Amino acid sequence: MPRSFTVAQARAAGIPRGQLRGASFSAPFHGVRLRGPIADRSLYERALALLPRLSDGQFFSHETALFAYGAPMPEWPYRPGLHVSAYRPAREPRTRGVSGHRLQTRAPAFETLDGLPVESPVRAWRQIGRLWNYGDIVAAADFLISGAAPLVTAEALRNEVVTMGDVRGGILMRALSDVRYGVRSPRETRLRLLLRDAELPEPEVAWNLFDERGTFVAELDLAFPRYRVAVEYDGRVHAEDAAQFARDADRWAAIRRLGWDHQRVLSHHLLGAGAAAVAIARDALIRAGWTPGR
Structure with missing residues (x-):
């Protein structure tokens, strides 16, 4: 018998009804028995x-x-x-x-x-x-x-x-x-919708950044190429993988060397209505020359 089966299957296999009521089986649904919980x-x-x-x-x-x-x-x-x-x-x-x-x-x-x-x-x-x-x-x-x-x-x-x-x-x-290709996580979707609702410029999703020689540098989650601002969601609480964190730190440095303002939005920035996340993106865009309402 498989781990989960119907009472009818058990009876056909010769398992007494009384045994099905024992501690060896649980009843997750009516008419179904499971070996153990x-x-x-x-x-x-x-x-x-x-x-x-x-x-x-x-x-x-x-x-x-x-x-x-x-x-x-x-x-x-x-x-x-x-x-x-x-x-x-x-x-x-x-x-x-x-x-x-x-x-x-x-x-x-x-x-x-x-x-x-x-x-x-x-x-x-x-x-x-x-x-x-x-x-x-x-x-x-x-x-x-x-x-x-x-x-x-x-x-x-x-x-x-x-x-x-x-x-x-x-x-x-x-x-x-509002659906976009290239989104990596639901938190990234939420961040993008928050920025849209706050009437910030429409960001490019999964935008490829190249240097002056045409060499690929990074794929940016949310990019504002006109203002050279990148906003990305980073859900890590701390660097559990030291090697990966080091690679990411080098990537962030490479983005900034090209004159981009790279901003990381963390999980606590999205708490409540996400006002902190919106402020991070808005402030970066204003520093880059964007005027709210335009």
């Missing part, structure tokens, strides 16, 4: 525990699917839920601890990822439009279209919204207008 209460472990109960045509969707693809989740205290969907006429699961969804009749697009049947990233992104706030929706899309091997294109996300409709007053189309 769920050691890790992560969304992935909870999904694995539920997997034996899924019937044909049921699959993990919404934020559960995006989690499986590695997309950033909303920050604490938000706790992503376990979402399972089915396309009509199949029925969604109805059990405690699971959000079931019966979707419109469409050709299924789910796939198997790390042993889990999951909704396509394009459809899953549209589905979280009813669950997440604006910045988290943008950060998820930034992740999906970026990286060495993007999971989707911005055009595919847009086509999904056009085909299936927008939600919550057009939040998805508005989010797509």
